[in-house]
Amino acid sequence: MARWRARRLLPLATFVTLGMILGSLLQLALLHRLDGYSVHADSDPEAVLLRLGYVKPEVISWTPRIIVFHNFLSSEECDYLMAIARPRLQISTVVDVATGKGVKSDVRTSSGMFVNSEERKSPVVQAIEKRISVFSQIPKENGELIQVLRYEASQYYRPHHDYFSDTFNLKRGGQRVATMLMYLTDGVVGGETHFPQEMESAAVEETWSKDCVLSQTKGTLFSSGAWDWMVTQTQTVSTAGALF
Template sequence: MAMASAMRIVLGLLTIVSVGMIIGAIRQLVFIQKLEDSYGESHFANDKEAEILRLGYVKPEILSWSPRIILLHNFLSAEECDYLRAIAKPRLQISTVVDAKTGKGIKSEVRTSSGMFLNAEERKYPMIEAIEKRISTYAQVPVGNGELIQVLRYEKGQLYRPHHDYFSDTFNLKRGGQRIATVLMYLTDNVEGGETYFPLAGSEECSCGGKMVVGICVKPNKGDAVLFWSMGLDGESDPKSIHGGCEVLSGEKWSATKWMRQKITF
């Protein structure tokens, strides 16, 4: 009798916690939608904050609840896209992946792009500050919890095989804790292929590098951004957040990635 009563209490507490997490996620999406519904282009002349956040331009589209994926249309301006590419181009190097044993970056056939990270000084540039503030607002994660922005270039034939953004090693968890969310921003148009592919999100077919696959494929449109969470509502790493960059068939795919952590990173 006592055991049954204890089990009912535990189940009741778990239900309350789960409902609370779901309500929190819904509130976050409602917050974003309210931002967009409350402002328009006419506010830009006298409202610097609205201009920084591109209120009236950014349009959120929910792609999936499990894993949580939101497509943010018009997240960056054309000027911001070109600015990030201009900073990055002279410093591009062959991309690496994180070694689970050492936590260090190593070259791998899993990722065949080239890229670079903005440095701490560039983070203070007004345009970069504006982008980071916008990321923080829409992701609802403090600016200080973000890693440095990484800019990537994928040329014809290059790709990034499906992977998780959360860490499986202890080395990378020492500074900032686990990665909880990612904002992936597209910096170019006129790219064939190069979709961002979520194989465990959805059950419909989509085109990934010219091949039909099951899942969700996001086409790289200049200025759009994909916001997705690597941690579920239970606070645990979400295996369904696995994603990859499909093969580029023609053109160049440029993107900028911002990873958000559990704790302050700088």
């Protein structure tokens, strides 16, 4: 019986491994292609939409995958997200693992809001979602609605995982597989994303993905988060977002 199971699982494991290798190669090719674009490619509408020539990738780590895309958003896009967010900011919540619902917690002290279905139709949000899809290589349909977060002086998000540990959200749309965190403001002291477990000493992959947002000592930090799921979403709003 054990040998039979091993024979059945081997093709699946091989397929998954090849898929992971192919995905890595495709992403490497994308990063190389981005570096080759010039800022003079403004005559191409697709290049303008994706900000090709402006966005510069920097690989921080390949395992786990951490890539910084410098200049990912334009100043106008940052201003737009902050403008629609300010009137609707509410105290941020975290996921209750028992119910899957959002609850207030001392581990997270920011305020935030989700872009609604009407705002999602705007050309600005459409362009950002398209860019996220292309750069993450995950279909746009697999993404949650974009969330905008505000961290004021001394606010923070304690160490946490972005993936779901409750069954409610898993049944609703599967597991989160990627996070895109976009900083909307500069001139802030502090507020960086910190991984408390060093990658070199992490015993299992789960510890690599635990992160926290350090409190800033000066200024107000606005950021925007977008999460991609394993399956297609229907404008799903997570009751409690998380930062990468």
